[in-house]
Amino acid sequence: MTRWPLPEYMALALAQAREAAQAGEVPIGAVVVKEGRVLAQGRNGPRERHDPTSHAEIEAIRAAARILGNERLEGCELWVTLEPCAMCAGAIAHARIARLYYGASDPKGGAVENGARVFEHPQCLHRPEVYAGIGEAESADLLRGFFRERR
Amino acid sequence: MTRWPLPEYMALALAQAREAAQAGEVPIGAVVVKEGRVLAQGRNGPRERHDPTSHAEIEAIRAAARILGNERLEGCELWVTLEPCAMCAGAIAHARIARLYYGASDPKGGAVENGARVFEHPQCLHRPEVYAGIGEAESADLLRGFFRERR
Numbered sequence: 001m002t003r004w005p006l007p008e009y010m011a012l013a014l015a016q017a018r019e020a021a022q023a024g025e026v027p028i029g030a031v032v033v034k035e036g037r038v039l040a041q042g043r044n045g046p047r048e049r050h051d052p053t054s055h056a057e058i059e060a061i062r063a064a065a066r067i068l069g070n071e072r073l074e075g076c077e078l079w080v081t082l083e084p085c086a087m088c089a090g091a092i093a094h095a096r097i098a099r100l101y102y103g104a105s106d107p108k109g110g111a112v113e114n115g116a117r118v119f120e121h122p123q124c125l126h127r128p129e130v131y132a133g134i135g136e137a138e139s140a141d142l143l144r145g146f147f148r149e150r151r
Numbered sequence: 152m153t154r155w156p157l158p159e160y161m162a163l164a165l166a167q168a169r170e171a172a173q174a175g176e177v178p179i180g181a182v183v184v185k186e187g188r189v190l191a192q193g194r195n196g197p198r199e200r201h202d203p204t205s206h207a208e209i210e211a212i213r214a215a216a217r218i219l220g221n222e223r224l225e226g227c228e229l230w231v232t233l234e235p236c237a238m239c240a241g242a243i244a245h246a247r248i249a250r251l252y253y254g255a256s257d258p259k260g261g262a263v264e265n266g267a268r269v270f271e272h273p274q275c276l277h278r279p280e281v282y283a284g285i286g287e288a289e290s291a292d293l294l295r296g297f298f299r300e301r302r
Contacts, residue, residue, distance in 0.1 A: 047222055050221055090238025094238060107274075109276065118262070
C-alpha cells in the first residue's frame with residue numbers, strides 16, 4: 001500500500017534499485033534532483049565494483065558533484081529507496097543536500113531515524129530537511145523479494 | 152608532545168596529510184595496512200576532486216579494495232590522522248576494517264568517540280578495534296597551522 005501517488009523521482013530511484021537486483025546487488029537506488037531536473041542516478045554496487053562505499057546515495061552524489069564541478073550540491077534533493085546508513089547520511093551532510101526523501105526505514109542499518117541518527121548531533125555540520133515513507137511499500141517489497149530468492 | 156614513538160604507518164598518514172595541505176585541502180591523511188604491508192594511501196581532497204566523499208579514509212579504503220579486488224578489507228588496519236566522521240566511520244564498518252588507529256580526536260566533526268558514535272549502535276554491522284591518540288600532537292599541529300594560515 002502506498003499512501004500517496006509515487007513521485008516521479010522515487011519511481012526513478014526504484015528503477016535504479018531494480019537494476020541493482022538484476023546485477024545481484026542489494027536493491028537500493030537513488031536520484032539527485034536540482035530545480036526539477038534529474039542530475040544523477042545511482043544504485044548499490046559494492047560487490048561488482050569492489051568498493052565498500054558503492055551505495056546508491058554515494059554513487060548518485062559523486063556523479064552529481066562531478067557534473068556540477070562542485071563538492072557541494074547546494075539546493076539539491078536526494079531521493080533514495082531506503083533510509084541511509086551512517087556512511088551515506090554523513091555524505092549527504094558533506095554534500096549539503098537540501099532535502100532528503102527516502103522510502104522504507106531501515107531498523108537494521110539506518111542512521112537517520114534509527115541507530116546513530118547522524119543528523120541529530122552537533123557534529124553534523126549540515127542537516128537536510130527529511131521526508132520519509134515515500135514509496136516505502138515498493139522499496140520494502142524489492143528488498144524482501146531479493147533476500148527471499150537468496151535464501 | 153607525543154607519548155610514544157610515532158609508528159611508521161602514522162608517519163605515512165601524516166605525510167599524506169601534509170600533501171593535502173599543499174594542495175589547499177584540510178590536512179588529513181590515511182593508510183591501509185595488511186599484514187605489515189602498506190596497501191594504499193589517501194588524503195583529503197573534496198575541493199579539487201569535486202567529490203564530497205573524498206576524505207582520506209574513503210580514498211585509502213577505495214584504493215585498497217580495488218587492489219584486493221574485494222569490497223571487504225578483511226584483516227586490514229586503517230591508520231588516519233584524525234578521528235573519522237560519520238561517513239568515514241560507516242565506510243570503515245562496511246569495509247570490515249579490523250583495526251582503526253587514529254591521531255587527534257575531533258570534537259567538532261568526529262563520530263567515533265564524539266557525536267554519532269557510529270560503532271556503538273547495533274545498526275553498525277562491524278566494529279573495528281579502535282586505538283586513539285597516536286600522533287595526535289603532530290596531527291593537531293598540522294590542522295591548527297592550516298587553519299591559522301587561512302584566517
